[in-house]
Structures are given as C-alpha cells and as structure tokens.
Amino acid sequence: MSFAYLQCIESRCRLRQNPKRDSYRCSACGGLLDVKYDFDAFDPAGLREIWHRRRLSGEPIDRSGVWRFRELIPFVGPEDRIISLSEGSTPLVGTRGAGYWAGPVHLTIKHQGNNPTGSFKDLGMTACITRASSRNVRMVACASTGNTSSSMAAYAARAGIRALLFVPYRQISAAKLAQALDFGAIVVEVGDTFDEAFQLLREIAPELDLYLVNSVNPFRIEGQKTIVAEMLEQRAWRPPDYIVVPGGNLGNASAIGKALQELLELGFIEKVPRVVVVQAEGANPFYRTLAEGSADLIPVSEPNTQATAIRIGRPANWKKARRVLEWTGGFCESVTDEEILEAKRVLAADGVGCEPASAATVAGVRKLCRAGKIERHADVIAVLTGNQLKDTDYIMRHRSGTEENRQRLSVEPTLEALRRALERALAVPA
Ligand SMILES: *Cc1c(COP(=O)(O)O)cnc(C)c1O
Ligand SMILES: [Zn+2]
Numbered sequence: 001m002s003f004a005y006l007q008c009i010e011s012r013c014r015l016r017q018n019p020k021r022d023s024y025r026c027s028a029c030g031g032l033l034d035v036k037y038d039f040d041a042f043d044p045a046g047l048r049e050i051w052h053r054r055r056l057s058g059e060p061i062d063r064s065g066v067w068r069f070r071e072l073i074p075f076v077g078p079e080d081r082i083i084s085l086s087e088g089s090t091p092l093v094g095t096r097g098a099g100y101w102a103g104p105v106h107l108t109i110k111h112q113g114n115n116p117t118g119s120f121k122d123l124g125m126t127a128c129i130t131r132a133s134s135r136n137v138r139m140v141a142c143a144s145t146g147n148t149s150s151s152m153a154a155y156a157a158r159a160g161i162r163a164l165l166f167v168p169y170r171q172i173s174a175a176k177l178a179q180a181l182d183f184g185a186i187v188v189e190v191g192d193t194f195d196e197a198f199q200l201l202r203e204i205a206p207e208l209d210l211y212l213v214n215s216v217n218p219f220r221i222e223g224q225k226t227i228v229a230e231m232l233e234q235r236a237w238r239p240p241d242y243i244v245v246p247g248g249n250l251g252n253a254s255a256i257g258k259a260l261q262e263l264l265e266l267g268f269i270e271k272v273p274r275v276v277v278v279q280a281e282g283a284n285p286f287y288r289t290l291a292e293g294s295a296d297l298i299p300v301s302e303p304n305t306q307a308t309a310i311r312i313g314r315p316a317n318w319k320k321a322r323r324v325l326e327w328t329g330g331f332c333e334s335v336t337d338e339e340i341l342e343a344k345r346v347l348a349a350d351g352v353g354c355e356p357a358s359a360a361t362v363a364g365v366r367k368l369c370r371a372g373k374i375e376r377h378a379d380v381i382a383v384l385t386g387n388q389l390k391d392t393d394y395i396m397r398h399r400s401g402t403e404e405n406r407q408r409l410s411v412e413p414t415l416e417a418l419r420r421a422l423e424r425a426l427a428v429p430a
Helices: 044-054 068-072 097-101 123-132 145-158 174-182 194-208 218-234 251-265 286-293 320-326 337-349 356-370 388-399 413-426
Strands: 004-008 033-038 093-094 106-113 140-143 162-167 186-189 244-247 274-280 331-335 379-384
Touching: 004 320, 033 145, 033 218, 033 251, 044 068, 068 218, 097 106, 106 194, 106 251, 123 145, 123 337, 123 379, 140 331, 145 174, 162 174, 162 194, 162 337, 174 186, 174 388, 194 244, 194 331, 244 251, 244 356, 251 320, 274 286, 274 356, 286 320, 286 331, 331 337, 331 356, 337 356, 356 379
Parallel strands: 106 379, 140 162, 162 186, 244 274, 244 379, 274 331
Antiparallel strands: 004 033, 093 106
C-alpha cells in the first residue's frame, strides 16, 4: 500500500507530520503543508491501462475523473466513504479563431466549467470533503470568491456535513451565491474583499471547531492534481509545451505543478510543460512579487477586477506556486480587464463560453506570445476554470444595453418596426 504523510513546504524546515493531523499549517514553523506519498512501485504502462479500462466501468468511483486516478491520491483508506458527484472527465476542446488570435499557437481548451457545480473547484472538493467525512467532521467552512462556496456547499450536502461560507459583501456573482443557498449552506457576507473574509474566518475557526476547506487545505490540492493525468491521457500522454491557468489564491497552479512532478518521478512523462499563471492587473500580487524578485509576497491591498474569481490580493499558496514556476521554467503574466473581455469575446466566437477569470488565460497567452516568451505555434493548453453561466451579469453588462450594441434589440411589435430594427442590426457584419 502507498503511504501518505504531511510535510512542511518551507525548505529550512521540511518537518514531516502525522497525516492524522487536521491542521493545514506546520506545527513547528507555521508553513503550508504538502500531502506526500511513499508510492508503491508503479508500472506506468499497467496503470495507464487500468485507468483507461475504468472509463468503461459503471462504478461511481471509476466514473469520477478524480477517483479514476486514485493511485495518485492514496490518502483514503479502504473503509473511507468517497464523496463524489462524478466530477472531472471534462473535455479538451480545440479552438479555431482563438488560437490564431492568441498567437498563432496551437491552443486547446481544458474546460473545467463542465463540472457538477461548474468550476474546477469540484476536483479539489471531492478529495477534501472525502477527507473531512473520514475524520467525522461536523461543519466545514471556507471563504470564497464564489466557486469554492458553490462546490463546498454541494459536496457538504452530499456528505451530510453542515456548510458555512464567508464571502465578501456584494462581491460574488448572483449565480454562485444562488448555488450555495440552493445546496443549503449558511452564507455570511462579511468584509470588502476575499482576503478580509478569509482572515476573519481563520480567526474564528478554532472557536467554532470549523474544518477549513480553502486551498490552504492540502487535500484540496490532491484532488485538483488529477486534471493533469486526465488531460495527458486525453492526449495519449503527450505533454503540451505550456499549461496556462488563471491565478487567484494559486491553489490550481500549485496542484498542476505537483501533479507534473509526481508523474515525472513515477515515470509517466519525460517532458514537463511550463506552467503559466495569468493574473488580472488589478489583483496581481504574484506577478508583482516575481517581477520584483521579492523574497516576500507583495500583496495588493485593494484588489480590483471584474474577473471576481481571481480578485485576491494576498494569495495563500504563492510559495507553492512560485516553486512550480521555478521548477517548470514557467512564468506569470498580468492582463487588464479589457484584455480579458476581448479574450472572452474571441473564445465565444469559437463557441466556447467561460467566466471572465478563465478567459484571462487566453489573454495572457496572447501577451506572452507578442513578447516572444511563448513561441509561435507552441502547443498550449488553457485551463478554463469556470462555466459561462457563473457570471451572467458580466455578460449582460458587456453585451447589451449600450448604444452601439446591436445584439440585443427591443422592438415594437409591428412588422414595420421589426424590419427597420433588423435592417440596422444586420447591416453590421457579424
Ligand atoms: C478559484 C478560481 C480561480 C482561481 O484559482 P486559484 O486556485 O485560487 O488560483 C480561477 N478561476 C475560477 C473560475 C475560479 O473559480
Ligand atoms: Zn515547518
């Protein structure tokens, strides 16, 4: 049996700790923790075959795009109940105009919006709530820019665990809030930013005996990791040149890097793609920190972007993510809200919908290509993190209502008026 333990990520500490501990901080130095494994000796070819065969199975645990790869996340015991909603197994979608616009590069979309609650958070949540359930946790909590809430609420409901959410006041999209309410969570609107809500939650958590499922919880990272195995399998195990993700709290970038490292060590791949993180200009602490070569995080005290999922000024996982960029030779880019809007339009023109934060990836690829950092015709996978319907307010703001916008017409119900309106609207080439 493979064996799991927790280890501090700080290079001067590296303390190993008991995997039964439920803290997400090192007991010696307060650093973040990694879940580490002494893996069984694997035969990669044999395991690929097993994973492939599970796709034909009707067992829920095999249908899940996370648990199908369970040999990579062996922290659950045989007696543990797996809390799954059939997450993962999301499509890889080729692009048409978007790849040309962004490069030209060979751009493929890994669409994480096709998950049970509509974002990649479900991959981490199935792992984390499974862990919480195995520890007999009674109440889980998180602070969130929205998608973690939706996801936590769903998986907690499934596990029969109470769910408590802290979200910044009037800052998360109506759809995400509605999902959390629908799944029965208690929602506390508090603070002006994610960072503020998160800080308050951390302070009150011990008093209320809350189990935190923010991405500082290393078991979240373990579930999110499996996206890499899945995308590589979809490409017959041929790694791309780049994997691009939007960066908020930087859990996703950390997870992708951890997966690449383990898959390399276990002999599944020989080449490692560069991991690229894209932040919004108004919320780009990681970009600033790397650009300055600063040893400490340079936080953004008033993060601001319409891409609310990445509106974070003090990313908890920045050290894990920095490690990933250094190890893979990747980089971080920063894009404006206008660039995000344009990228979202270009994706939409390919028939690919997503939420604004996700479109930051493609905007970032374009910028990096123009700067010569990503080479023309590179093989790029952009991870679109969230579903189009997560933020319809954003779409309505940008796609209807303005004077020159001829997409949304309101017409008096006569043929005459209809003819006039359509003549005007259709005069503009598509
Ligand atoms: C959470 C989220 C992000 C940011 O991911 P991190 O792991 O926090 O960096 C990006 N896009 C969407 C849609 C998200 O929900
Ligand atoms: Zn430590």
